[in-house]
Amino acid sequence: MTTTPAAPGHTPVSVASPARPAILGGAPAVTLDQTAANRWPICTPEDEAAVLRVLRAGEWGVSKETAALEDDYRKWLGVRFAVAHNNATGAILAGLHALGVSHGDEVIVPSATWWSSVLPVVHLGAVPVFAELEDHSLGLDPEDVERRITPRTKAIVVVHLFGLPSRMDELLALARRHNLAVLEDASHAHGAMYKGRPVGTLALDLGPKGASVFSMQGNKLCPTAEGGILLTNDPAIWENTLRWGHYERLLDLDSPNKYFAATGFGFKFRMSPLSAALARTQLARLTPRNTARNDNCVYLSRRLETLGCFNTFLSPPGIERVYFEYLIRYDESKTGLPIKDLSKALQAEGAMVGAPRYPLLHQQPFFTKGVWAKVGRVPPPHPVYDPAALPLTTRGNGSLLKLPSFPNAERALLDQYFDAFRKVLAHKDALPRSA
Ligand SMILES: Cc1ncc(COP(=O)(O)O)c(C=O)c1O
Numbered sequence: 001m002t003t004t005p006a007a008p009g010h011t012p013v014s015v016a017s018p019a020r021p022a023i024l025g026g027a028p029a030v031t032l033d034q035t036a037a038n039r040w041p042i043c044t045p046e047d048e049a050a051v052l053r054v055l056r057a058g059e060w061g062v063s064k065e066t067a068a069l070e071d072d073y074r075k076w077l078g079v080r081f082a083v084a085h086n087n088a089t090g091a092i093l094a095g096l097h098a099l100g101v102s103h104g105d106e107v108i109v110p111s112a113t114w115w116s117s118v119l120p121v122v123h124l125g126a127v128p129v130f131a132e133l134e135d136h137s138l139g140l141d142p143e144d145v146e147r148r149i150t151p152r153t154k155a156i157v158v159v160h161l162f163g164l165p166s167r168m169d170e171l172l173a174l175a176r177r178h179n180l181a182v183l184e185d186a187s188h189a190h191g192a193m194y195k196g197r198p199v200g201t202l203a204l205d206l207g208p209k210g211a212s213v214f215s216m217q218g219n220k221l222c223p224t225a226e227g228g229i230l231l232t233n234d235p236a237i238w239e240n241t242l243r244w245g246h247y248e249r250l251l252d253l254d255s256p257n258k259y260f261a262a263t264g265f266g267f268k269f270r271m272s273p274l275s276a277a278l279a280r281t282q283l284a285r286l287t288p289r290n291t292a293r294n295d296n297c298v299y300l301s302r303r304l305e306t307l308g309c310f311n312t313f314l315s316p317p318g319i320e321r322v323y324f325e326y327l328i329r330y331d332e333s334k335t336g337l338p339i340k341d342l343s344k345a346l347q348a349e350g351a352m353v354g355a356p357r358y359p360l361l362h363q364q365p366f367f368t369k370g371v372w373a374k375v376g377r378v379p380p381p382h383p384v385y386d387p388a389a390l391p392l393t394t395r396g397n398g399s400l401l402k403l404p405s406f407p408n409a410e411r412a413l414l415d416q417y418f419d420a421f422r423k424v425l426a427h428k429d430a431l432p433r434s435a
Contacts, residue, residue: 021427023348029420030350030413037409038352041223041282042289050277062248063273069280070229073214076283077201079231081238083246084271084279088187088215088228090245093120094269095211095230096155098240099181101126104379105154108145111362111390112138112397113159116215117185118361122376126154127383130362133393136316138327139166141392146174155181160189160199163221163322164313168194168202175206182206187215188324190222191290195318204233211237216279221293221324222286224279227271245269289407290322296406296414297323303418307425309334326405327356329396337428339399345431346401349420356400363387363394 020026054065070082085091101107103125109118111130121128129148134141138161145156156175158166168184175182184203186192192199203210211234214220216227230241239257242249247264250257271279301312311329315321330339346353366372367385388394406414424431 019423021345021349021424021431023345023424023431024427026423028348028350029423030416032410032413032416034352034404034409034413037406037413038404040405040407041218042285042407044281044285046284047278047281050281051274054273054277059273061273062270063276065273065280066271066276069271069276069283072280072283073229073231077198077231079201079204080233081231081235083230083238083241084276085228085230085245085269086271086275087116087217087226088185088213089116089120090267090269091213091228091230091241092116092157092183092185093123094241094244094267095183095213095232095237096120096124096126096157097244097265098230098232098237099155099183099209099211101154101181104152106150106152107154108140108148108156109361110140110157110159110161111360111393112356112358113161113185113361114187114358115361115364116187117157117159119366119372121157122372122378125376125378127152127378128361128367128372129153129383130385130390130393132390133161133396134167135392135396136313137164137166137319138162138313138396139164140171142167142170142174145171146178149174149178149180153178153180155183157183157185158203159185159187160192162313162327163189163192163324165189165192165194165199165319165321168199172202172205175209179209181209181211184210184212186212187217187220187228189322190214190220190324191286192322193320200231204231208234208236210234211241216275216282221290221322222279222283224275224282225272227275227279293323293405293407294321296409297326299411300403300406300414300417301328303414304328304421307421309425323405325357326403327400328403329399330401332399335425335428337425337431338433339401341431341433342424342428343401344434345424346420349424351417351420352404353401356397356402360390360394360397362389 022028073082105126107121132144182203186200189199200212211232216224245267250261
């Protein structure tokens with residue numbers, strides 16, 4: 001084991017075999033084929049048979065397959081109601097409506113997430129209020145959320161980003177204290193556990209103020225050919241969700257909501273039965289597939305942590321995270337090598353690393369140019385979204401590196417990734433710096 005000299009104020013980085021980095025003319029460290037290792041989604045004969053069965057039955061619109069998928073989710077998670085949607089974006093819109101979000105309300109949301117967690121707020125005429133992410137779970141920081149609560153705050157959208165459960169105890173406690181609703185966006189987190197309970201069930205503790213959503217879009221942990229699902233334990237939320245986008249189910253209700261059976265509330269959000277069939281076979285394989293990803297990502301994470309400059313977001317005690325995406329935090333102050341240059345050198349090694357996929361929402365023209373308020377016909381007062389706001393989220397997001405999540409990788413490929421990191425860091429002072 002050798003140790004590269006550290007620049008003043010930097011921690012030495014341990015290395016065993018400092019071969020020349022590819023970016024300086026050496027041989028790349030990652031040579032194994034990565035296509036099969038990272039292939040996702042996985043299609044088996046069971047998936048094909050399930051889709052064919054529905055196709056041949058001619059159930060292309062309304063089908064018992066959709067109800068069967070809802071049952072599968074209800075049983076898996078132990079919840080009362082599940083409503084399959086054509087995607088999670090629609091399920092989030094329906095869920096926020098069902099939780100009572102409406103014109104002029106404020107909803108506290110993260111900025112580092114896919115836009116679907118946030119833009120439905122605008123379409124209900126409400127105001128997204130961005131709060132900071134906390135460092136360890138990349139979820140909403142409960143202390144910052146509490147600071148942003150005003151008399152107009154109606155709800156919080158909590159996202160378990162990349163499969164890392166947010167700090168739900170603290171977030172639910174403050175929701176109770178301030179009488180707020182919580183929409184738990186578990187789109188990235190099928191199978192993750194928080195203190196012994198599956199994520200996607202935690203907000204439901206709030207009864208009439210809690211709902212959760214999973215996406216089943218084609219690259220999620222339980223993928224299908226587009227789909228989402230809303231879960232709740234509250235009968236009123238369930239009915240309001242049906243009224244919003246599932247007119248065909250209203251006649252069966254034993255409540256005034258059946259009056260709207262001829263129209264619903266103007267949306268048609270039901271899932272294709274072909275997608276439902278595929279989602280069922282995919283859900284049946286969720287656990288072994290999550291285990292394979294977790295084994296691989298945890299294996300590589302433990303090795304990367306030995307380099308002394310990465311936080312790989314391993315599960316803390318009481319939490320079982322999953323890896324929809326595999327991101328790690330790089331501490332540039334430990335090496336003096338800017339993240340951009342680290343990334344370029346790793347790419348030259350053949351490692352598929354890059355920046356996080358999601359641009360921060362509060363910096364997007366949809367918000368900064370005021371378009372949101374017009375699109376959503378949101379009543380004033382209108383906040384001005386400052387791209388320089390949320391310094392912690394911005395700094396935190398800028399220190400993340402995205403790796404493949406290795407759904408089918410062999411250890412040899414993971415070892416090659418580790419070698420790429422180790423080699424590049426061993427030569428950190430010699431690597432080219434971008435302007
Ligand atoms: C965090 C999050 N929420 C919601 C969604 C919306 O899911 P869908 O694509 O099923 O509409 C996504 C989609 O990628 C997401 O990443």
